Amino acid sequence: MRAILCPHYGSADVLELREVPAPVPGPRDVLVRVVATTVTSGDWRVRSGKFPEGFGWIAKLAVGWSGPRQPILGTELSGVVESVGAKVTRFAVGDAVIGFPGAAMGAHAELRVFPEDGLLVPKPANLTFGDAAAILFGGTTALDVFRRAKLKAGERVLINGAAGGVGSAAVQLAKQLGAHVTAVCSTANVAFVEALGADRVIDYRTHDFATDPDRYDLVVDIAGTAPYARSKTVLTPTGRLALVLATLWDNLGALWVGLTTKHRVIAGPVDVRREDLERLAELAVEGSYAPVVEQRFAFERIADAHRVVDTGHKRGAVVVTLGARASER
Numbered sequence: 001m002r003a004i005l006c007p008h009y010g011s012a013d014v015l016e017l018r019e020v021p022a023p024v025p026g027p028r029d030v031l032v033r034v035v036a037t038t039v040t041s042g043d044w045r046v047r048s049g050k051f052p053e054g055f056g057w058i059a060k061l062a063v064g065w066s067g068p069r070q071p072i073l074g075t076e077l078s079g080v081v082e083s084v085g086a087k088v089t090r091f092a093v094g095d096a097v098i099g100f101p102g103a104a105m106g107a108h109a110e111l112r113v114f115p116e117d118g119l120l121v122p123k124p125a126n127l128t129f130g131d132a133a134a135i136l137f138g139g140t141t142a143l144d145v146f147r148r149a150k151l152k153a154g155e156r157v158l159i160n161g162a163a164g165g166v167g168s169a170a171v172q173l174a175k176q177l178g179a180h181v182t183a184v185c186s187t188a189n190v191a192f193v194e195a196l197g198a199d200r201v202i203d204y205r206t207h208d209f210a211t212d213p214d215r216y217d218l219v220v221d222i223a224g225t226a227p228y229a230r231s232k233t234v235l236t237p238t239g240r241l242a243l244v245l246a247t248l249w250d251n252l253g254a255l256w257v258g259l260t261t262k263h264r265v266i267a268g269p270v271d272v273r274r275e276d277l278e279r280l281a282e283l284a285v286e287g288s289y290a291p292v293v294e295q296r297f298a299f300e301r302i303a304d305a306h307r308v309v310d311t312g313h314k315r316g317a318v319v320v321t322l323g324a325r326a327s328e329r
């Protein structure tokens with residue numbers, strides 16, 4: 001099969017399109033032919049080797065010292081079941097699916113194997129393969145954050161970094177949960193974030209939310225610019241701060257905040273469950289959660305997709321398509 005390989009850390013120029021052996025499914029596995037995938041901030045991190053401050057050596061021990069141990073990147077995909085193992089009952093050949101390899105990656109290839117009880121669910125029938133590939137990375141992160149932060153209807157949430165892959169999902173899903181949403185983004189994205197459903201939008205280029213009189217039950221920092229030291233003034237007395245992007249020191253400080261104040265800081269890697277994929281697919285069918293796709297690239301041009309992600313200012317997702325079926329439902 002063809003796959004995009006990242007043999008060592010570096011710019012988008014390190015990526016190589018190569019022929020590699022196809023994965024062989026076991027008796028309880030499902031082999032998926034990929035129709036569309038995305039390049040996410042997760043792919044950018046693993047390709048570039050740029051990890052949050054303080055995490056460099058820890059991340060490289062986990063991911064690979066001089067380059068990723070898993071050289072095929074790609075955290076999410078849509079596709080069609082190509083074959084199933086003898087003991088598989090949940091899926092059949094020809095099923096349209098969406099899958100989330102997440103940190104295990106491997107979606108930037110023509111074929112990807114999933115255990116049948118893994119992070120693989122039917123594709124929402126109303127979405128094209130191209131759009132369906134874009135609902136999982138941001139969506140699973142946002143669902144996990146809101147679960148851990150116990151976000152309830154009627155609460156006030158501030159989302160810092162609202163225009164990107166995680167932020168555009170978080171705005172929609174917080175609204176769906178019944179929260180009042182204040183979104184923080186740059187001038188160019190104000191109208192875009194309003195259209196996602198935010199009740200109020202703050203342009204960080206002209207206004208500092210931390211100097212506002214408004215208070216929030218939950219602040220979600222996706223941009224990495226609202227650590228506890230900055231956010232504490234806008235939290236309600238028992239408010240929570242969820243750090244999607246944070247330094248090692250801010251992660252360690254989370255424990256201290258919990259011990260010494262009535263606030264709570266939630267940090268650490270995202271825990272993704274199969275039920276989250278099912279929920280996102282369900283919400284997409286209902287129309288209360290929509291994919292946000294900034295640009296689309298053919299598989300052979302994946303390096304250009306990485307270059308868009310490298311800017312750190314993408315809107316929603318950047319989709320990569322493998323063949324004509326990407327525009328089919």
Ligand SMILES: NC(=O)c1ccc[n+]([C@@H]2O[C@H](COP(=O)([O-])OP(=O)(O)OC[C@H]3O[C@@H](n4cnc5c(N)ncnc54)[C@H](OP(=O)(O)O)[C@@H]3O)[C@@H](O)[C@H]2O)c1
Binds near residue numbers: 040041042187
């Ligand atoms: N903890 C975890 O397990 C986990 C999971 C997923 C993602 N992450 C991390 O979360 C971060 C964001 O991911 P993503 O996929 O959303 O990235 P993304 O799609 O590249 O979006 C980043 C967004 O940040 C915004 N931004 C940049 N500077 C900002 C600032 N000073 N204030 C407010 N917003 C700002 C940009 O919007 P503007 O153009 O409007 O500035 C952009 O839309 C990444 O670093 C990723 O590694 C962590």
